[in-house]
Amino acid sequence: MxxxxxxxxxxxxxxxxxxxxxxxxxxxxxxxxxxxxxxxxxxxxxxxxxxxxxxxxxxxxxxxxxxxxxxxxxxxxxxxxxxxxxxxxxxxxxxxxxxxxxxxxxxxxxxxxxxxxxxxxxxxxxxxxxxxxxxxxxxxxxxxxxxxxxxxxxxxxxxxxxxxxxxxxxxxxxxxxxxxxxxxxxxxxxxxxxxxxxxxxxxxxxxxxxxxxxxxxxxxxxxxxxxxxxxxxxxxxxxxxxxxxxxxxxxxxxxxxxxxxxxxxxxxxxxxxxxxxxxxxxxxxxxxFTFMNTARIGTAIQGVAHAELSFQGALRYARERRSMRALSGKKEPEAVADAIIHHADVRRMLLTQKAIAEGGRAMIYFAAQYADHMVNGILEEDQKKFELWDDKLGFFTPILKGFLTELGLEAANHGLQVFGGHGYITEHGMEQIARDARIATLYEGTTGIQALDLLGRKVLVSSRGKVVREFTGTMARFALERLRNPKMRGYSTTLARLAAQWNVLTMRIMLIARKERDIVSSASHHFLMYSGYVTMGYFWALQAQVAYDKLTDGSGREQPEFYKAKIGMARFYFDILLPRAQSHATAMTKPSRVLTRMPVDSFVFE
Amino acid sequence: MxxxxxxxxxxxxxxxxxxxxxxxxxxxxxxxxxxxxxxxxxxxxxxxxxxxxxxxxxxxxxxxxxxxxxxxxxxxxxxxxxxxxxxxxxxxxxxxxxxxxxxxxxxxxxxxxxxxxxxxxxxxxxxxxxxxxxxxxxxxxxxxxxxxxxxxxxxxxxxxxxxxxxxxxxxxxxxxxxxxxxxxxxxxxxxxxxxxxxxxxxxxxxxxxxxxxxxxxxxxxxxxxxxxxxxxxxxxxxxxxxxxxxxxxxxxxxxxxxxxxxxxxxxxxxxxxxxxxxxxxxxxxxxxFTFMNTARIGTAIQGVAHAELSFQGALRYARERRSMRALSGKKEPEAVADAIIHHADVRRMLLTQKAIAEGGRAMIYFAAQYADHMVNGILEEDQKKFELWDDKLGFFTPILKGFLTELGLEAANHGLQVFGGHGYITEHGMEQIARDARIATLYEGTTGIQALDLLGRKVLVSSRGKVVREFTGTMARFALERLRNPKMRGYSTTLARLAAQWNVLTMRIMLIARKERDIVSSASHHFLMYSGYVTMGYFWALQAQVAYDKLTDGSGREQPEFYKAKIGMARFYFDILLPRAQSHATAMTKPSRVLTRMPVDSFVFE
The missing domain is CATH 2.40.110.20 (Butyryl-CoA Dehydrogenase, subunit A; domain 2)
Structure with missing residues (x-):
């Protein structure tokens, strides 16, 4: 371990x-x-x-x-x-x-x-x-x-x-x-x-x-x-x-x-x-269910926790284990082989873990401030304050719980994979992380329940899309203010496009749902995952912005490599992980006929 | 179990x-x-x-x-x-x-x-x-x-x-x-x-x-x-x-x-x-390594095997376990709740498992005919015949092994997920399937090794893209012959587009690799998964075509529901799973700078 x-x-x-x-x-x-x-x-x-x-x-x-x-x-x-x-x-x-x-x-x-x-x-x-x-x-x-x-x-x-x-x-x-x-x-x-x-x-x-x-x-x-x-x-x-x-x-x-x-x-x-x-x-x-939001954030944390622990284990192994030579040329010519951290595909797995751990942590800490306000509503016996912040938090809760536990499991599996066959062996502890992480998408409401809570309850029924409009508004403002900033332009363009797309998708589902109520269930998983990838994108852009600021104003001069790594990670997230949002966008509004109408007896023929 | x-x-x-x-x-x-x-x-x-x-x-x-x-x-x-x-x-x-x-x-x-x-x-x-x-x-x-x-x-x-x-x-x-x-x-x-x-x-x-x-x-x-x-x-x-x-x-x-x-x-x-x-x-x-291709197909089968077993378990549970009501209205009003197979999101998981099991099986059986010829080359001591078919098989082997074992693991996890919290409990056997399936992406060459074998060895070095051109040629011919067939037009259009895209992506990587050799490693995973999704798409279209033929010519009249289900599954695959190919296409040619140049010491700061 x-x-x-x-x-x-x-x-x-x-x-x-x-x-x-x-x-x-x-x-x-x-x-x-x-x-x-x-x-x-x-x-x-x-x-x-x-x-x-x-x-x-x-x-x-x-x-x-x-x-x-x-x-x-x-x-x-x-x-x-x-x-x-x-x-x-x-x-x-x-x-x-x-x-x-x-x-x-x-x-x-x-x-x-x-x-x-x-x-x-x-x-x-x-x-x-x-x-x-x-x-x-x-x-x-x-x-x-x-x-x-x-x-x-x-x-x-x-x-x-x-x-x-x-x-x-x-x-x-x-x-x-x-x-x-x-x-x-x-x-x-x-x-x-x-x-x-x-x-x-x-x-x-x-x-x-x-x-x-x-x-x-x-x-x-x-x-x-x-x-x-x-x-x-x-x-x-x-x-x-x-x-x-x-x-x-x-x-x-x-x-x-x-x-x-x-x-x-x-x-x-x-x-x-x-x-x-x-x-x-x-x-x-x-x-x-009053404290459901805090309980679910508590479980969302499991995604971050297991991504982090598995990343730490995999990183240490990748720096020590030697196998083959990097395609770009020998990195450690004096050694029998290069450490596997020099292989781009191993780096892809490590950086995916890191992007999930650090991106997820940012999402949790953001929500934690909302939780502070919500809890204070209770402590101050101010029901209105409690409800206001509980509602605000309620939009993010299923995204955090559903999306981060799914990605935490993915990250735990990447860590195991970095170890190769040794990852499957108990003594290294990497397979335990994958087993431990597996519960997170099940308890405190399965991913499917989070998805229905998000799309059905929070987005469609309770707010008719308003919660999406509010958060995408925040994203769009962030993006528009930075469109002329050459360093942030790439992130901003993407975020602005995604903010618009998220609203369009929400509207389309709302319209389809009037005739075909089942779309709320058949689209919910993809809507949840799409929301998660986009939200994490926003928080990666935010981290990149802060890192650029620190490097620009000199306050980051003591540890410039830290901030450069943050910027690199944001780019990695936008280049390699965020494109997954598109496959969910494509899938979510497809005709749900097969999903909803395949006769129960047609699932298997003997 | x-x-x-x-x-x-x-x-x-x-x-x-x-x-x-x-x-x-x-x-x-x-x-x-x-x-x-x-x-x-x-x-x-x-x-x-x-x-x-x-x-x-x-x-x-x-x-x-x-x-x-x-x-x-x-x-x-x-x-x-x-x-x-x-x-x-x-x-x-x-x-x-x-x-x-x-x-x-x-x-x-x-x-x-x-x-x-x-x-x-x-x-x-x-x-x-x-x-x-x-x-x-x-x-x-x-x-x-x-x-x-x-x-x-x-x-x-x-x-x-x-x-x-x-x-x-x-x-x-x-x-x-x-x-x-x-x-x-x-x-x-x-x-x-x-x-x-x-x-x-x-x-x-x-x-x-x-x-x-x-x-x-x-x-x-x-x-x-x-x-x-x-x-x-x-x-x-x-x-x-x-x-x-x-x-x-x-x-x-x-x-x-x-x-x-x-x-x-x-x-x-x-x-x-x-x-x-x-x-x-x-x-x-x-x-x-002579028999590496057959050995790897033997492991690829594990993906199909665990997808199938997990699907069978999840399907039985989904027909029995009752929870909530379907969004489209009560399905079993006399019961305390509807069987969960009536929830579209549960169906999404079951159909994903089924699409992987049956699509993967088709890929394996196709390759098995190549293996027959290859083995006969050995039995007949005809080295040329052996090499011809071993080469043909060699293009599909890493796709089958790499892609199907990754999807087999996904499918096993869906089956566990359908069981909710009960999936995590040993006695139901669903978690065992997920644990057993986990080895398949590790042994007989990890997914990363399959990806390098496919992109580096089989596609770029050995054939300069010819193997991709050959298979996409088969896909394109299949598609072009059916563009005027209203039932197959949707599949054909998509396949024709993907056949072209697969070649373009291969060319682009080949060009980038001249300057930046590391792209072969950094793109390899996405190239492998893209190849897998597209190949499985072809085999689902093929199954749909056969099913349509059987329904049209009357030879399928004894069990029309079987063929209708095949057509439904093909549509499900094209609508819901195949879009994932796009996220891999987007990711694979992105600048690999972060992947290849992030300093080893910047992976973590304490």
Whole structure:
């Protein structure tokens, strides 16, 4: 397994030079403490923790996996100690209120932390990561004093939380949920049912686990309008937070999976377990989905994390492994052969990984600022502010989650490929990255669901194309302001053309959808991927612009090669990866007849 | 794991209706016995064996893996019995000479067999598959009586063979091979060295293993011109073939791999092991590569096999799993939700798999006829005939191997994706297919090596573009003859345009390469993928043409839906998948400056 080295230079480029986080934080009500020195220190310390403590456990965690015995799950060797350090470092509460024991810093810092932890050891990161999802929901919907009773140990990391949505018969289609909640009479409920695919559903890292559970009240209407949300602790606790009796929450199995093997994916049986409703009756799905945008960005980060880790491993190997001679002539004549980094096709794979990691990181950090505003809406109990920024974020969320996890998987596979046959061998850890990356397009809504959310809900139904017009407006302004700048002209021309095309495609689909509703499904994947490639193009152009500025005004004189590489990468992206957008543009408005009308019995003939 | 059902209807469509194998066999010197009834019976019996015996061992073989103890390798439960049945069925000798105990049938039947066996259980197929590689080399280069001594037990399957090329320091760059061969004086040699990644290098299926080994003579010149080829038996044998003493061929380890876990990948130490040279001194690489085309087509089949198996699994699941309602309206109103096959985006994934499996199969079967002629050149000891057909085949080989294995991996991942989160769970077997498929772009020459072989060797150096002109000539003739046929006009226009574009792109790269040699490497991947998409387009148009003919002339009246589905699939391919060729066309001639000139130290900044 490649040792993870946090890409601090690139992270700081985005934080300080591209997106000006110091200015952004200065405007946030909870940004006062996030001064540049503090942020710098957090980045350094987080990098150290990830490199020294988490990265060394990544390969061994995969090989050992989790164990289950009598309903108790043991995490791989070293995880417990690492989690203890995580708790002692106060990392779980980084972006959570001081009143619950957190550090009260902006949410974006938590997302950068998630990226580093996830790159070093994605399986480890799942335990505190799922807990953050539960915390967000509890923070917004649990009434006091329950909220404080739960939030304090969760923020401190003494307890963890889960999200219990999926059942055997349904994952996406949560209207099929069968788990029942019977009112006891004292305000609490008895929860009964079986949930599957519960990440961090059972483990040995924390004293208690708080499950956030979707279930049906006895009189609930069928379908999605009859789902309520409950918190169900693994172990009951009193008002002072002291743990008491077990709550009949039984882990009956953990799944055998392709990857993220150190993350326990549990089957959880609730057997008349005591739970408390949070949010309103029958409005559980809405409550559950409130933080969907942040949760999905958390998963989008997996694409960046695995692209980065696989790139680091492949780059080191490509500099060491010697095979053949470069076509342009011997590069290392004294050696038996040239290092494979001198072969253009190997470089193509490495640069593709790098373009995905750094382009994706820029997209995430951009969205992270929106998330800061959105979360502040909640903290300030300003519903309008929350909705405004949640809506803004909502357009990018499916693009980030859908597109970046698909490209993260591609990047992980490139890294494996750079190793040749050795990439297939477990000990190098490259195949683990590809296996770990594979989950990202499945959970937290498959790529297909992201695509439908983007095209169907966000673009067509909610905004009739307005969200596309807004973002392409930003792109077009950026492009038009730079059309006369000889260095940026190439990028600007392309971006202006794509901004127009994106709108035209949206309009065409909208028109076709009036007659043929299925186009929304048949075009959605291509629309998503097109949107992703174009959005990443914009953020690469933006990085190139900043790099040119730094070289021009002299402020980049200490490390000119860094900025030149950024410009080279932007060109690579525009030349080699962005053309893929055209194949998606071509495919998305083609007659969907075969897709929609091929008889089910014609898929195979025996 | 999805149960494999041999796609006999599609196989027979290609064999009888598209490529007219009966007429092809009638022209072959060894085709006399391959009459339609015999071929039919072979297909049926092979299908039965694969479905009933091999398919059930696929998931269990992955879960159990191979075991090593004291240098002895045990294959997973059931493999030994299945291999015994394979031997008793005479399957190994299907296309090998009757004088060695084979059935003397054309090579193409062996390739169809490889496809079925590989789809049912790729790991199992590796054991006899590698043996075929060794047999081909021995048959052409070993002198008598050694040839007959080896070929008879190998053809009968009592012994198996391997290809020992790779060493720890080199896979692609075989000029770095260090294994030594010391002449003993009696015509034999003592072989010493360590080979890695030896598929079927040690196992419990056969009495003896014949290793075909690349090694250096004491006076050999350095690099690729100093490599000779040897056969080294695991156990020595006398002139009558009776086994004697072990030959100091020691399996010191088997690899832990991402997939094909039931296939033993061995580290083999030769310790003064007795070997016999085959072919001429220092010309071992040429001899080894003689059958490279057939070996690579054997690997190309893996793309088709895993696309097919993953498609079958995903299709069954998509017809059963219920989630949400189709956008075009409820399809199964009485059920809790529609089967997911009614969602256009799920259909997109299924049809992509089907297009890859059936389009790839057509490409393989086309090439299999060339392989028949090539092999007959060897059997008839007609070097000119061999070279003619080997050359013809040589253009398609890297396209088939490179392109189809990449698309096979894509298809396997689509199948996993159709299962949603369940695809990530081991018990369904879909993730295994993705893991097994992952090796195919690595071994037998990575995709990058195929791309260089195609563009550098076959297209530019050997033929100065002539091979492209020849095949695009075939495409253009097909297209021009059908431009006035309203049903085929769409396909024909596109094919004619692509035929022209393929030549133009080839010319442009040839011109750029005069100044900038690195373009051959930087463009090679895109050239390969472009060539693959266009070639598959031609074979889909061909299938559509045959389907139209069958519907028009009434000969398809018994199963019109089959032919309509073929036409629908061709349209799907042209509408949705073929547009990808354009992104490769755009990328391949872009300035390769970033690819070739980015300083090694600029790939990362810390």
């Amino acid at each position: 490649p040792a993870y080295k946090a890409p601090l230079r690139d992270i700081r480029f985005l934080v300080n030079e591209v997106f000006d986080f110091p200015a952004h934080y200065a405007k946030l009500s909870n940004g006062g403490d996030a001064d540049p020195d503090t942020v710098d220190a957090i980045l350094d310390e987080c990098a150290r923790f990830c490199e020294e403590e988490l990265s060394p456990l990544n390969l061994s965690g995969d090989q050992e996996g989790c164990h289950i015995k009598d309903g108790m799950v043991t995490t791989p060797k070293g995880f417990k100690e690492a989690y203890q350090q995580y708790v002692e470092g106060g990392w779980q509460g980084l972006s959570y209120p001081v009143e619950y024991g957190g550090q009260g810093l902006p949410m974006s810092l938590s997302l950068i932390k998630t990226e580093m932890i996830g790159s070093a050891n994605w399986s480890f990161g799942m335990y505190p990561g799922l807990s953050l999802g539960a915390m967000n929901t509890i923070m917004q919907f649990a009434p006091e004093p329950l909220r404080a009773q739960l939030m304090t140990p969760l923020t401190e990391g003494r307890w963890t939380g889960t999200m219990c949505l999926t059942e055997a018969q349904c994952g996406t289609d949560l209207g099929q949920v069968k788990t029942r909640a019977e009112p006891v009479g004292d305000g609490s409920y008895r929860i009964t049912g079986t949930k599957i695919f519960i990440s961090a559903g059972e483990h040995d890292l924390a004293e208690n686990i708080i499950h956030v559970v979707l279930a049906r009240l006895p009189d609930a209407p069928p379908g999605t309008r009859g789902i309520s949300l409950f918190v169900v602790p693994k172990i009951l606790f009193d008002d002072a937070g002291a743990l008491g009796e077990p709550n009949h929450v039984v882990c009956s199995a953990i799944e055998h999976k392709m990857g993220i093997k150190a993350s326990a994916t549990a089957v959880i049986n609730f057997e008349d377990s005591i739970g408390h409703m949070i949010g309103e009756p029958n409005k559980g799905l809405e409550a559950m | 999805p149960a494999y059902k041999a796609p006999l209807r599609d196989i027979r469509f290609l064999v009888n209706e598209v490529f007219d194998f009966p007429a092809h066999y009638a022209k072959l010197s060894n085709g006399g016995d391959a009459d339609p009834d015999t071929v039919d019976a072979i297909l049926d019996e092979c299908a039965r064996f694969c479905e009933e015996e091999l398919s059930p061992l696929n998931l269990s073989g992955d879960q159990e893996g191979c075991h090593i103890k004291d240098g002895m390798v045990t294959t997973p439960k059931g493999f030994k019995e299945a291999y015994q049945q394979y031997v008793e069925g005479g399957w190994q000798g299907l296309s090998y000479p009757v004088e060695y105990g084979g059935q003397g049938l054309p090579m193409s039947l062996s390739l169809i067999k490889t496809e079925m066996i590989g789809s049912a259980n790729w790991s199992f197929g590796m054991y006899p598959g590698l043996s075929l590689g060794a047999m081909n080399t021995i048959m052409q280069f070993a002198p008598e009586p050694l040839r007959a001594q080896l070929m008879t037990p190998l053809t009968e399957g009592r012994w198996t063979g391997t290809m020992c090329l790779t060493e720890a320091q080199c896979g692609t760059d075989l000029g770095q091979v260090k294994t030594r061969a010391e002449p003993v004086g009696d015509g034999s040699y003592r072989i010493t060295g360590t080979k890695i990644f030896i598929s079927a290098g040690e196992h419990d299926l056969a009495e003896n293993i014949i290793h075909v080994v690349l090694a250096r003579l004491p006076d050999a010149p350095p690099g690729t011109r100093g490599i000779s080829l040897f056969v080294v038996p695991k156990i020595l044998f006398d002139d009558a073939g009776a086994l004697g003493e072990p030959n100091h061929v020691v399996c010191s380890a088997i690899e832990h791999k991402m997939g094909i876990k039931a296939s033993a990948t061995a580290v083999i130490n030769f310790e003064d092991s007795i070997g016999h040279m085959i072919g001429e001194p220092n010309k071992g690489l040429e001899a080894m």
